[in-house]
Amino acid sequence: MDSRFDIRPYRKSDEEGIVRLLKLVFNGWPHLDIPCTALDHWRWKYESDHVRSPYVSVAVADGEIVGCHHSIPFRVKIGDSVQLCTSSFDYAVHPDFRKMGISTKMGIDLSLNWRRRDGVYLDYHITGNPILIKSFSKSKPRFPYKIINLVWIGDLEKQLRAMPVENPWKVRLGFKTLKLVNKIRKTFTPSHNGDRDIEIVEIDEFDVRIDGFWAEISEFYNFIVARNRDFLNWRYCDPRGGEFIVKEAVDDGAVLGYVVVYINSFRRDYPIGYIVDLLSLPDRSDIAEALVIEALSYFADNGVNVVNFQVVEGHPNQRILENNGFLDSRIEINMFYNPINADEALMELDRSSPDRVHISWGDHDVLPVTIPKYS
Numbered sequence: 001m002d003s004r005f006d007i008r009p010y011r012k013s014d015e016e017g018i019v020r021l022l023k024l025v026f027n028g029w030p031h032l033d034i035p036c037t038a039l040d041h042w043r044w045k046y047e048s049d050h051v052r053s054p055y056v057s058v059a060v061a062d063g064e065i066v067g068c069h070h071s072i073p074f075r076v077k078i079g080d081s082v083q084l085c086t087s088s089f090d091y092a093v094h095p096d097f098r099k100m101g102i103s104t105k106m107g108i109d110l111s112l113n114w115r116r117r118d119g120v121y122l123d124y125h126i127t128g129n130p131i132l133i134k135s136f137s138k139s140k141p142r143f144p145y146k147i148i149n150l151v152w153i154g155d156l157e158k159q160l161r162a163m164p165v166e167n168p169w170k171v172r173l174g175f176k177t178l179k180l181v182n183k184i185r186k187t188f189t190p191s192h193n194g195d196r197d198i199e200i201v202e203i204d205e206f207d208v209r210i211d212g213f214w215a216e217i218s219e220f221y222n223f224i225v226a227r228n229r230d231f232l233n234w235r236y237c238d239p240r241g242g243e244f245i246v247k248e249a250v251d252d253g254a255v256l257g258y259v260v261v262y263i264n265s266f267r268r269d270y271p272i273g274y275i276v277d278l279l280s281l282p283d284r285s286d287i288a289e290a291l292v293i294e295a296l297s298y299f300a301d302n303g304v305n306v307v308n309f310q311v312v313e314g315h316p317n318q319r320i321l322e323n324n325g326f327l328d329s330r331i332e333i334n335m336f337y338n339p340i341n342a343d344e345a346l347m348e349l350d351r352s353s354p355d356r357v358h359i360s361w362g363d364h365d366v367l368p369v370t371i372p373k374y375s
Helices: 015-025 038-047 102-117 130-139 156-162 168-187 209-220 229-236 285-301 316-323 345-350
Strands: 006-009 055-061 064-078 081-093 123-126 147-153 199-203 223-225 245-251 254-264 272-280 306-312 335-338
Touching (some): 006 102, 015 081, 081 102, 147 316, 199 285, 272 285, 306 316
Parallel strands (some): 081 123
Antiparallel strands (some): 006 055, 064 223, 123 335, 147 306
């Protein structure tokens, strides 16, 4: 133990101190316009029945929380089997206690040892922190597929006024060029017309039919967070996590796919739209397109000027969204992972192809309210 601070597992009653630290470090955590307090959001995230046993460590100095490290266990289908994995969220150290080794002690001395003890296959996480990106690039493998953020912009000038950038003329030129490329591409792309009508309905929660959909769709993927009923209802249907809108595509009572959309109005002057998750039967591209069109209609009805969608580059959904006006935002998505009990983790992932890898904003806990350049 360092004489200046103590690293230990989270204890009940630490949560208020943790939330104070997160608000300080991240300037208003969790940056979501949620219908509850930040403390209630934390409890949803780390104390819900679905989460069960999160890995939370803290650093304490003079009775105050000065550091915290959170990981949530998830079931992830990797290759042919479903594995216990973790994703690291909400990693923070008080500015007055940085460069003292707190991050390492919380993340390795406790959290990593817990994961090894419990047989966690691998830990994965996304970060935009330049310091962590530099550190992780030296010590951890990057996810072996490029993750991109596609963006739809209604009025580019409105976007540039809301989020000024250097050399806006370059953005205007790049935007027009990419739109032209997509227009030409769409001309030579066959329309995704299904042979049956697709009914799209808004739901308040996923019912037992989604487990049948998951069982069917999981066979097509080599990397995907297990999207059973418990996970989806925890992630998208509890307002403490965000007031998501969920729409299902159904036919004769069977679920064919779903889309999750969200408007983050934390920045009141310029709300940001997200297609948080999009999943449909791979052999029915018309379903994915119908869900994308439904999502864009929702955003248009609510006056949203910019919409984001995260996907592995080369996944069929990329082309579908590009055909509906989305462009590559050129945002670099930095995803790293640590193969804890998985010597062949890299081999399992490398054996796949982009169409068999599902990554979405819903797999993470970050929905940014400031967007980098679109050029």
